[in-house]
Amino acid sequence: MALAIAVLGEQAGAQPTPPRDPIAAEALFERGKTLMDQGHTAEACAAFAESQRLDPAGGTLLRLALCREAEGKLASAWLGYTEVVRTSRESSGEPAKLQERIRIAREHLAAIERRVPSLVIVVPPATRVAGLAVSANGLPRNEGSWGVALPVDPGDVAIVATAPGRREVHVTVHLTEGQQQTIEVPPLAPTTPAASSVTGATSATAGPGPGAPATSNAARHGSVLRPVGVGVGVLGLAAIGVGTYFGVRAASKWNDSNAACPSSPCTGPTGPDLANDARSSARVADVTLAAGIAGVALGVILFVAGAPPSVQPRPAGVAFAF
DSSP, X not given: OHHHHHHHTOOGGGSOOOOOOHHHHHHHHHHHHHHHHTTOHHHHHHHHHHHHHHSOOHHHHHHHHHHHHHHTOHHHHHHHHHHHHHHHHHOOSOHHHHHHHHHHHHHHHHHHGGGOOEEEEEOOGGGOOTTOEEEETTEEOOGGGTTOXXXXXXXXXXXXXXXXXXXXXXXXXXXXXXXXXXXXXXXXOBSSOOHHHHHHHHHHHHOOOTTHHHHHHHHHHHHHHHHHHHHHHHHHHHHHHHHHHHHHHHHHHHHHHHHHOOSSSOOSSSXXXXXXXXXXXXXXXXXXXXXXXXXXXXXXXXXXXXSOXXXXXXXXXXXXXX
């Protein structure tokens, strides 16, 4: 009986005994019978369960077990029938009624026994850390039940494993009638970072480690070079613009000089002056264009050299999951 209660999560012993209310219990019992006749199985089971809670009785317990079977909750029905047989033997009511309840309960037990699914939860030694708690559908599965095939109702069973300082493990299994399934709980991964990650985080907070100055200096050096490179590049582009202007001016002055002096030697009043202006503009264009091109090239070099150093990420820890 103790095992059956552990399997199905009956926790009446952990809670205070509710006050008896025979009148309400009888009304709920009659309502449950009516609902069963109307085909409202779930509502009928709820009425029988509350009636049994308010005033426990063998007849109500049998009705509840029959209702659970009709509802498809075979393990719950199995527990109810087992309770009917036990309590009826210990009761002092009418022998005929007691024997009839036992007969009905045993018949249904024999009919559903092979249909009740069971679940085996295996917890290997590597998973058994301090404070480990395992539950199935919210009901505890303590160490004494590990590795034991326990009856469960057909349907989904949610298994959760927890431990202090560890990541929870969740898995949901679906069991059909007559099926037995085994689930092994894997080791729970730590929730705290690995030792190397903790050391790195501490070093980053408290101060640079032995290799940190080089990285820090490189980062500061890069942060200076990039804006300098941009500035030099902008000045180079400006010089190219100035050189282009004077190049165009030199060409224009040469054209004016040739127009003023169509013959050589030049004897016109403005020809020699225009030629001198053209030569001066050409020299300025040559110097500024060369300086501008060099400035742009230097700016690109400084900008690229100032790129921040790449950091290789640490490999993340591997956590078990279903």
